[in-house]
Amino acid sequence: MGGDSPSAGPLKRTPLFDVESELGGKMVDFGGWELPVQYTSILEEHKAVRERAGLFDVSHMGEITVAGPQALDFLQKLTCNDVSKLQDGRCQYNGLLYPTAGFVDDILIYQNAPSDYLIVVNASNADKDFEWFRECAKDFDVELRNVSDQYAQLALQGPASERILQTLTELDLSAIKYYRFRRGKVDGIDAIVSRTGYTGEDGFEVYVAPQHAGDLFRKILEAGKPFDAIPAGLGARDTLRLEARMALYGNDIDQTTTPLEADLGWIVKLDKGDFFGADVLRREKGEGVRRKLVGFEMIDRGIGRHGYPVVDGTQKIGIVTSGTHSPTLKKAIGLAYVTVEKAEVGSELLIMIRGKETKARVVPTPFYKRAK
Amino acid sequence: MTTPEENRYAKSHEYIHLDGDIGTIGITEYAQKELGDVVFLELPKVGSELDLGDELGSIESVKAVSELFCPVSGEVIEVNEALADKPELVNTDPYGDGWMIKIRCKNVDEVDVLMSAEEYEEYVEKEAGH
Numbered sequence: 001m002g003g004d005s006p007s008a009g010p011l012k013r014t015p016l017f018d019v020e021s022e023l024g025g026k027m028v029d030f031g032g033w034e035l036p037v038q039y040t041s042i043l044e045e046h047k048a049v050r051e052r053a054g055l056f057d058v059s060h061m062g063e064i065t066v067a068g069p070q071a072l073d074f075l076q077k078l079t080c081n082d083v084s085k086l087q088d089g090r091c092q093y094n095g096l097l098y099p100t101a102g103f104v105d106d107i108l109i110y111q112n113a114p115s116d117y118l119i120v121v122n123a124s125n126a127d128k129d130f131e132w133f134r135e136c137a138k139d140f141d142v143e144l145r146n147v148s149d150q151y152a153q154l155a156l157q158g159p160a161s162e163r164i165l166q167t168l169t170e171l172d173l174s175a176i177k178y179y180r181f182r183r184g185k186v187d188g189i190d191a192i193v194s195r196t197g198y199t200g201e202d203g204f205e206v207y208v209a210p211q212h213a214g215d216l217f218r219k220i221l222e223a224g225k226p227f228d229a230i231p232a233g234l235g236a237r238d239t240l241r242l243e244a245r246m247a248l249y250g251n252d253i254d255q256t257t258t259p260l261e262a263d264l265g266w267i268v269k270l271d272k273g274d275f276f277g278a279d280v281l282r283r284e285k286g287e288g289v290r291r292k293l294v295g296f297e298m299i300d301r302g303i304g305r306h307g308y309p310v311v312d313g314t315q316k317i318g319i320v321t322s323g324t325h326s327p328t329l330k331k332a333i334g335l336a337y338v339t340v341e342k343a344e345v346g347s348e349l350l351i352m353i354r355g356k357e358t359k360a361r362v363v364p365t366p367f368y369k370r371a372k
Numbered sequence: 373m374t375t376p377e378e379n380r381y382a383k384s385h386e387y388i389h390l391d392g393d394i395g396t397i398g399i400t401e402y403a404q405k406e407l408g409d410v411v412f413l414e415l416p417k418v419g420s421e422l423d424l425g426d427e428l429g430s431i432e433s434v435k436a437v438s439e440l441f442c443p444v445s446g447e448v449i450e451v452n453e454a455l456a457d458k459p460e461l462v463n464t465d466p467y468g469d470g471w472m473i474k475i476r477c478k479n480v481d482e483v484d485v486l487m488s489a490e491e492y493e494e495y496v497e498k499e500a501g502h
Contacts, residue, residue: 026405041463042434043409235408235435301412303432325411325434354430354437 014059015152015210019217023231031124031250033060036233045236046327049199050370053158054232055220058198058205059213062126063151064119064133068142071115078136078276079107080259082269086111091179091194095259095267096121096129101277101284102255103262105129106247108196110181118192120153122249152213156220157203157240159370160227165204167223169193173204187219198237200244201370239324242333243368245295251306252293252321252335260284261337262293291318292343295365296351298332302358304351310336311350311357317342320351326367333367334360374401376467380483381492382443386428387467393480395444398471399431399462402496407433410462413455415472420448422475424482429472431462440472444482450474 011034021027025036035057038045048054066075075083080101081094088111096104105125110118121129130146137144156165162173171184171193181194192207208216221231238248247253253262260268260281268281298304303323310318323334342349347362379387385403389396404410415429422428428440451473455461461470477483487495 037435038408041409239434301414303411303437305437325432327434 012060014057015213016057016059016217019214020057020231025231025233028234030060030234033123035060036231037235038233039231042233042235042239043327045230045232046239048228048230049158049201049203049232049236049240050328051159052227053156053160053164053203053224053229054199054236055217055224055229056155056157056232056234056237057153057213057217058155058237059152059210060123061153062121062123062129062146062148063207064121064126064130065145065147066117066119066133066142067115067145068140069115070141071117074137074140074142075109075117076273076275077140078104078133079109080269080275080277080281081267082272083109083111083117084272088113089180089182091181091196093179093267095264096132097259097275097277098255099276099280100255101258101260101280103249103253103257103259104132104255106249106253110192110194125249150209151207152210154206154208154213154217154220155197155199155203156206156224156229157197157199157201157232158229159202160224160229161201161203164220164224164227164229165193165206168219176204187216189216198244198246199240200246200366200368201240238322239327242322242324242335243326243328243366245335245365245367247293248322257293257337258284258289261289261291289340291337291339293321293335293337294343294362295367296334296336296349296360297329297363297367298334298351299348299359299361302351302353302356303332304334304336304353304358304360309352310338310342311352312342318349328368333363335365338362374467375489375493377489379467379489380443380486381489381495382441382486383495384441384443386441386443388443388483388486389467389471390477390480390483393446393477394449395446395475395477395483396471397428397443397473397475398466399440400492400496401466402500404463404466404470407431407436407438408463409434410459412459413462413472415451415455416448418448418451422446422448442475443486444475444477445479446475446477448473449476 079094108120189212197203304320305323308320318338320336350357422442428442
C-alpha cells in the first residue's frame, strides 16, 4: 500500500522531526527524507489551506548561494528565464537546464543584489545541482556555497496567512507583494520572508536557522489558532500544487523534458542572450514540440496516476506524470505528456489503469485558480 | 488500535466477520489509516463467484490505489451500496458501516487459517516497525 518509494540508506530528518512526530505527523520516506505525509487527513489539510491556513515543513529543500562579479552572467547562462529582469528583494521561478534543454532542476532565485543570489532547489536535486553549478563555474568569477544545512523552511499557506504571520513580525507583510521577499525578524528570529508557495494560494515561505525552526513552527500554529490553521503534510502539498498546475520535478519534469514540452514557455526567454539549451528551445519553438504536458480530468471512474500509459489503439502515445483526486473539484485530475495531436483541450485520452482503457479528457489548466 | 475479537484477519489487511456461512468483509483500522482518505471503491457485483485470494476489487485513496483480496471462497450476496456516496465510511467506521461485501462461504473452514485479533495485532506491529 502507498505510493512512497523507499530509498536506500538512512533517512534524513529535518529540524522539525520531533515537533511533527509530537503533533501526530504520519512520517514516511519522501525521497530519502523522513517527513509527514499527513497529520489527520489529506482532505482536511487541503481544505484548511484553501479556506484558512496550513503550515508545512519544507526544510528538506536545498539552498545554494551564488555571489561574485559574474553571478548574473553565470545564472543567465545556466537558466532559461531572464535573471536580469529581477530586482533586489524579488524572486523568480526558473529552469536550470542542460545543453539538451532538459531540466537539471526547477528553481527559485532570490536576488539580494545583482552580485548576490540565493537559489532554492528541490531536495532530491540539491547535491546534483551544486555539482552542476561547480562544474559550470570554472569559466566564471563566482563563489558558490551549498548552504542547505543552514536553513529550515516553513511554508504558511492559505488566505489567512498574512493575518497570522503579521502577529509575529514587525515587517509590513502587506508590502511584500507576490514573489517578493524581505529580511527581518519573525518572533525575534532572523528570517527571510517571501510571498511564495507551492499551493496556488496566498502565503509565505519563511527561512530561518535550523535551531529556531521547532519553536517557530509551534509559535505560528499558536498564532494561527484563532484562524483554525493546522499543520499540513506532503500529501496535501501534492494535491494543492497539482490543482494549481505547479510542476513537480521527477514527476512532470526531468532531464528528458524541456520547458516548452512542459508548457512552461513563460519561463523561456530566447531573446535574453545565450544559455544552455537555447538552440534546442529555439528549434522547438520554430518547428513545434512533438509532445506536450496537458491537464486532464477523468471521464470514466478511476484515477490516472504517475507512470500510467496513455494509449491509442495498440500504440502508446503518452504517459501520466501526476494524478490524484482533486479535493477542491471532487474529481480525478492529472497531468500527462501526450503527442501534440492529442494535446488540444477537449481531446479524449485513453489511460491504461490496471489493464483497463479508461477515458479522460484534456482540460484547461490550472485546474484551480484562487479568486483575487 | 481496536481490533474486534470476533473477526478473522488476512495478511493483506482484510477482515471477515462470520455469521453462520455468511461472511462480512472489509478492511482493518490499520489498513484505512495507512491508505488515508478513501475516495472511491471498485467492488464486485452481487452474484460474483470468488475464490480465496482472488482480487475482490480496488480501493482508491487520495494518495494511492490498493487491491483488495478475498480471504475466502464463495458467492457475493450483498455489496455495501452506501460506499458509493460515502466512501469515507471506510475511514470512519471500517468494522461497522464501512464494510464492503457479504459473501456466502463455500467452506467456512477457510477462515481458520486467517489470523485472530491478537495475531493480527502482532503482525501489524511487526509490519509497522519494519
